[in-house]
Amino acid sequence: MNIQRLLAMAYKETLQIWRDPRSLAVALLMPLMQMGLLGYGVSLDIKHVPLCVYDQENSQASRAVVDDFTASNWFTISHTIASEAGIRRAMDRGECAAAVVIPVDFSRTLAATGSAPVQAIFDATDVNTTNIAMGYAQGVVAQTNATIAARWAASHGVQPSLVGRVDFEPSVWFNETLESRNFIIPGVVAVILALVGAQLTSLTISREWERGTMEQLISTPVTPLEVMFGKLIPYFAIGLLDAAFCLAVAVFWFHVPFRGSIGILFVTTALFDLVVLGIGYLISVRIRNQLGASQVALLLTMLPTTLLSGYTFPIDQMPAAIQVLTYAVYSRYYVTILRTIFLKGGGLTDLWTPVLGLVAYAAIIIWLAARAFRKHL
Amino acid sequence: MMAEVNEIAVRVHGLSKSFGSVRAVRDIDLAVAQGEIFGLVGPDGAGKTTIMRMLAAVLRPDAGEILVDGVDVVAEAERAKLHLSYMPQRFGLYEDLTIAENIFFYGALFGVPRGERIARSQELLEAAGLLPFRRRLAGQLSGGMKQKLGLICALIHTPRVLLLDEPTTGVDPVSRRDFWAILYNLREGGVTIVLSTAYMDEAERCSRLALLHGGEIRHCDTPQHLKAAMPGALLAIASAHPRDVREAVSGKPGVLGALLMGDRVHVRVDDAERRIPELRAAIADQGIADAVITPAEPGIEDVFVALLGEEKPHEP
Known part of the structure; x- marks a missing residue:
């Protein structure tokens, strides 16, 4: 050269x-x-996912669950409805991306067995968003679990630590602010x-x-x-x-x-x-x-x-x-x-x-x- | 006419090139003496550009030998390029570079040292009258100036052989004259020039010509010899209605060809003495009164048509 x-x-x-x-x-x-x-x-951050709430029981316990969702900042309640069909309608119109259904016997089951199912429904047309929203929802529920466990322990006169209080602490590495x-x-x-x-x-x-x-x-x-x-x-x-x-x-x-x-x-x-x-x-x-x-x-x-x-x-x-x-x-x-x-x-x-x-x-x-x-x- | 063997600047033997089924150049032999201005003349598609490209080592021949200044162009293309300069038919310089930048670039590519490049480009620019424009972008030059710039870039490394493919096509007559003045100067300096041209007046300025047709050399000689070799005699018929005149004389006995040359018709006949009265009568028959018939010196165009017209073109 x-x-x-x-x-x-x-x-x-x-x-x-x-x-x-x-x-x-x-x-x-x-x-x-x-x-x-x-x-x-x-x-790719998802904040304020529109959430449709169908609280069949409307008890203090069920409202606590809903409050945990709104408090998280990841979800915003767009609808509070009174029927299964309402969820379908809201999702079809794209007015909500997720829905939470709390069964009518929620607090009773919870009191009797110590755990109660809560149904979460996601609009999975956008898989990526859904995945993330699901992760958030799990986080919220874990938080709720922890609170309930703590309360249960308190009401039964047991030290919270002894009932194995579930401590949900999202741990994110390298990108701390997520x-x-x-x-x-x-x-x-x-x-x-x-x-x-x-x-x-x-x-x-x-x-x-x-x-x-x-x-x-x-x-x-x-x-x-x-x-x-x-x-x-x-x-x-x-x-x-x-x-x-x-x-x-x-x-x-x-x-x-x-x-x-x-x-x-x-x-x-x-x-x-x-x-x-x-x-x-x-x-x-x-x-x-x-x-x-x-x-x-x-x-x-x-x-x-x-x-x-x-x-x-x-x-x-x-x-x-x-x-x-x-x-x-x-x-x-x-x-x-x-x-x-x-x-x-x-x-x-x-x-x-x-x-x-x-x-x-x-x-x-x-x-x-x-x-x-x-x-x- | 032929020069001594050791003075041959360009020697071509058995050169052939095909593009698909088209045989563009067929088994060509050539020998150009040092200091010659050698012209390749022929209609479009005769193979002029293909030959020039092979001589310049930018196109590989299918068969044949090319020696430029003693260097085998086919085997040692890169070494041969140091001895020659090639100016393609289409303007090949950078239009977004100035005159000076183009010259400097090509000088560097040819390995001309910096100091020499400056001195030589100054000298060449001055000779071509381009010195005042050296900071102008090449794209903003007239056709004639572009050609001169092309020539300067080709000359920056003082080549022994200069290959010019239709260098004056699209250039105004004044610039063409300037251009030729530069070529004559170069020849004085011992540079061998091979050029192709479609202009017959330019062909006439060459020391020798090769008449190309269908990828073959049909005739190769000096313009004078070629004219002398033209069969028959040439008559010029001047008239205000040259087309009608051509119509009137075409196909008459003894008429070998009739060529429209502006306001005149060049008619080639077997025997001038005998045919002039006959033609005069034939023209008068057509009601053309102003025709004047005079014997004429043949130009290269007449020779070209006469020499090539009689042979049947090759079928591809």
Whole structure:
């Protein structure tokens, strides 16, 4: 590789990016937009689930259960109704997502046996929300159990501790405030890098074909490797700059806790940057028109990164076959690394598997890209 | 006419290229002497661009040998590229880069050291009259200026062989004249130029021409020899109704061909002495009174039509 040719290539590409408003917009505005959109718009937290209450007994004990639901902040009572059909109606209209039915013999059963069933009904059209709401409901009921046990113990003159008082204490690690934003925002860096990196590079070779500059370029002694690295250098720098910007916004604006090492973050971000640039470049070499290339780039980078990396949808909740598939998605490794570094603060010893995955991916992609470009028509 | 063997700048032997079932170039032999301006002339689809691309090592031939400045273009494409410069038919420079940036970029790719690049681009820009525009984006240049810029980028590394594919297509006459002045200068400096052209007046400026048709070289000689080889004699008939004149003389005995040339008709006949009165009569019969018949010097276009028209084109 000849340094003069490599630098000439990189400089030329930089000038072209600088003078192309579209490229500049993708490089500079896209991260800002995405960060705002994903940082503010996307929240997987569920608060104030509309709850329909059908209290058949309406006793002091049953009202206590209902109070526990409202006190939790997770549920808001939207309806208090007096028939089973009312639940159905409210759910059909979408006015409530969950319902609690307290049987007519609730307090009697409770007094007699020490436990009484309470029915909870969930609208499972949105499985994700339902899962979370169910978890909340269980939390509420556990709380109620604890109170009842305590009261029972008191009324029978027994020390509460002796009846095995159920103490429901939700314990959340690493994301103490339980904010999904903390969970999401580190992953946004992956999405933005995938978007910006692959989008911009996917155009770089196809643009030369489309504008008719390729024929002149390949008539010079420039080597395919010089073309590739020369073209990728400016995009690599843009990628790192965007990543730095996003990380700064995550930490200083959204106050996502950062507990890991900046060094590991930098190295893995550079690796991920290489992977997406390599993919964009490969696409560009294969597809000789800009529109097609950018579409394919979107398909091969954004889609797997948003859907299969664990960025929004937890991998361990996917069907087994899909879980296996995620190992082929390079962003999976990077998202894992990002979350670990941000929220857990793990070092290389905790991260060597995803880091290795990323290294392997980068090596293969760059090797393929280096061989892809042929210097003839 | 042929130069000594060691002065051959471009040698082509048995060159062939097909695209699918279309045989674009068929078994071509060529030898261009150093310092020549060699022209490839032919209608669209004759194979000019395909030949130029193979000479420039951007397209691989199916068969045949190409030596440029002694380097095997097929086997050592990258080394050959250091000796030659290629200007594609379509403007191939970066329209979003300025004149100076384009020149600098290509200079760097050809390995011209920085200092030399500056000096040489200054010199070339000055010669082409582009120095005042060096900060202008290439996309904002006129057709003629673009071609000059293309030439400067091609010349920045002082190539031994210059390959120009229809360099003046779409360029105004004044710019074309300037362009040719630069080419003549280069030839003085010992640069060998191979160019393709669809303009017959340009063909006439070449030292030698290859007439291409259907991917084959039909004739290859100096413009003078080609004109001398044209069978028959040429008559020019001037009239206000050239189309009617052509109509009147076509197919008459002894008429080998009639070609519309602006307001005149070039008629090729077997024997000028004998046919002039006959033609005059035939034109008068059609009620055209203003026709003036004079013997004419054949141009390359006449030669081209005469030499290629008699042979049946190959079926693909």
